[in-house]
Amino acid sequence: MSGPRPVVLSGPSGAGKSTLMKRLMKDHEDVFGFSVSHTTRNPRPGEEDGKDYHFTTKEAMQEGIDNGEYIENAEFSGNLYGTSKAAIEDVQAKNLICILDVDIQGVKRIKETDLNPIYISIQPPSMEILEKRLRDRQTETEESLQKRLEAARIDMELSNEPGVFDVVIINDDLERAYEELKDILSDDIQKVQEAKS
Numbered sequence: 230m231s232g233p234r235p236v237v238l239s240g241p242s243g244a245g246k247s248t249l250m251k252r253l254m255k256d257h258e259d260v261f262g263f264s265v266s267h268t269t270r271n272p273r274p275g276e277e278d279g280k281d282y283h284f285t286t287k288e289a290m291q292e293g294i295d296n297g298e299y300i301e302n303a304e305f306s307g308n309l310y311g312t313s314k315a316a317i318e319d320v321q322a323k324n325l326i327c328i329l330d331v332d333i334q335g336v337k338r339i340k341e342t343d344l345n346p347i348y349i350s351i352q353p354p355s356m357e358i359l360e361k362r363l364r365d366r367q368t369e370t371e372e373s374l375q376k377r378l379e380a381a382r383i384d385m386e387l388s389n390e391p392g393v394f395d396v397v398i399i400n401d402d403l404e405r406a407y408e409e410l411k412d413i414l415s416d417d418i419q420k421v422q423e424a425k426s
């Protein structure tokens with residue numbers, strides 16, 4: 230795969246990946262492109278098909294997986310999620326830094342490919358704060374919330390293993406976490422901006 234080095238953002242559901250990523254993309258127009266994943270979960274209010282996700286069915290997604298259309302896929306909280314090869318190629322064709330938002334299973338699978346991204350884990354300051362953020366977001370049923378908290382416990386353990394992530398950012402204060410993320414990517418951002426000027 231070619232173009233600027235991709236960025237994988239991972240970490241528990243509710244840790245703040247989308248919040249940080251959306252801000253990064255808004256502040257750096259024409260630098261980043263989001264790898265739009267496929268999922269079988271239902272859209273949340275405000276989510277757009279083709280922009281936030283490609284919302285699909287289990288059957289259609291399984292067919293794509295069987296046909297080798299995905300670089301990785303995983304089951305998370307009872308739904309399928311996956312990164313298609315096309316999603317990454319779309320971004321790389323524009324010479325943008327491709328950002329992938331995937332769970333820890335996705336991280337492990339991407340490590341088996343030749344994508345060679347920077348791996349960044351976004352972690353919450355504590356389980357209690359994570360639970361509060363997820364509850365306040367009002368996107369989950371009690372059942373899906375509990376599944377996400379269980380997955381979060383596993384994620385928080387695995388992300389501390391040496392060598393899994395290049396950087397772990399604790400998203401306590403949003404401003405500080407955002408500055409840290411920007412700093413980590415500043416050389417890559419500059420390279421893309423220079424190539425475009």
Ligand SMILES: Nc1ncnc2c1ncn2[C@@H]1O[C@H](COP(=O)(O)OP(=O)(O)OP(=O)(O)O)[C@@H](O)[C@H]1O
Nearest residue numbers: 241242243244245246247248362366400401402403
């Ligand atoms: N530093 C922070 N302080 C307080 N609230 C935050 C902070 N960062 C994010 N939030 C809030 O926490 C909630 C979860 O954030 P977000 O949706 O970005 O998480 P996520 O990691 O992308 O979750 P998912 O993996 O489920 O998509 C949102 O309501 C967001 O506004």
Ligand SMILES: Nc1nc2c(ncn2[C@@H]2O[C@H](COP(=O)(O)O)[C@@H](O)[C@H]2O)c(=O)[nH]1
Nearest residue numbers: 242266302303305310311312330331332335
């Ligand atoms: N392995 C993959 N994980 C993905 C992908 N797209 C998103 N995700 C992860 O799923 C959970 C839940 O997301 P949500 O939007 O339902 O809250 C979260 O951890 C994401 O990082 C993917 O393509 N592959």
